[in-house]
Amino acid sequence: MPALADRPHIATTDFEEAARIFARLERGARLELIDGKVRSKPMPDGDHGLIIEWLTRLCIQSRPELWLYPDQGIKVQTYRGGRARPDGALAPSGAVGGQGEWVDPEPVLMAVEVTSHDSDTDRRDRVEKPRAYAETGIPVYLLIDRDNCELAVYSEPNGSRYENIHTVPYGKTLHLPDPVGITLETEPLKDWVN
Numbered sequence: 001m002p003a004l005a006d007r008p009h010i011a012t013t014d015f016e017e018a019a020r021i022f023a024r025l026e027r028g029a030r031l032e033l034i035d036g037k038v039r040s041k042p043m044p045d046g047d048h049g050l051i052i053e054w055l056t057r058l059c060i061q062s063r064p065e066l067w068l069y070p071d072q073g074i075k076v077q078t079y080r081g082g083r084a085r086p087d088g089a090l091a092p093s094g095a096v097g098g099q100g101e102w103v104d105p106e107p108v109l110m111a112v113e114v115t116s117h118d119s120d121t122d123r124r125d126r127v128e129k130p131r132a133y134a135e136t137g138i139p140v141y142l143l144i145d146r147d148n149c150e151l152a153v154y155s156e157p158n159g160s161r162y163e164n165i166h167t168v169p170y171g172k173t174l175h176l177p178d179p180v181g182i183t184l185e186t187e188p189l190k191d192w193v194n
Helices: 002-006 012-025 046-062 121-136 187-192
Strands: 029-034 037-042 066-070 073-076 082-084 088-092 110-114 140-145 150-157 162-169 173-176 182-185
Touching: 046 066, 046 088, 046 110, 046 140, 046 182, 046 187, 073 121, 082 121, 110 121, 121 140, 121 150, 121 162, 150 173, 162 173
Parallel strands: 110 140
Antiparallel strands: 029 037, 029 082, 066 088, 073 082, 088 110, 140 150, 150 162, 173 182
């Protein structure tokens, strides 16, 4: 695998320190470490926040024993020491307690990303994040794609990728597979397209 050896890598402790420094200096972005590379992620806009609010309400109504943790840092890609900060991480209520900024991925049932209107969205949310979450074994990845007005649910991780990807346009019903087991009526998403 010479391609992996050619990639620049950063130690996890160096990344965490850089993230803390960057957060103090620049309030307009957050840092992640995916595929051994530091990436910045823009701060969400108001419609992005409304989408997360909508999804949180649906999750609580359907599965009150779970919580959608917004912007929770997750340790991903164990062999690369990755760090991702999904827009939402669905896990049993209380599962992230006592773990600090970057939690263990084991209790996470679903990672959620809502696309941002920036140049890195395609690579970050549609390529790097699904691979990182699949490698980590997170059972479900939900991408709410504001650019294409659709939702994509990735499931059945095999250690390197998700085996199943199901996409529906805004307005259609989408069932999130087990272990999530929640059905989403997506009509409200049409109101938050910009």
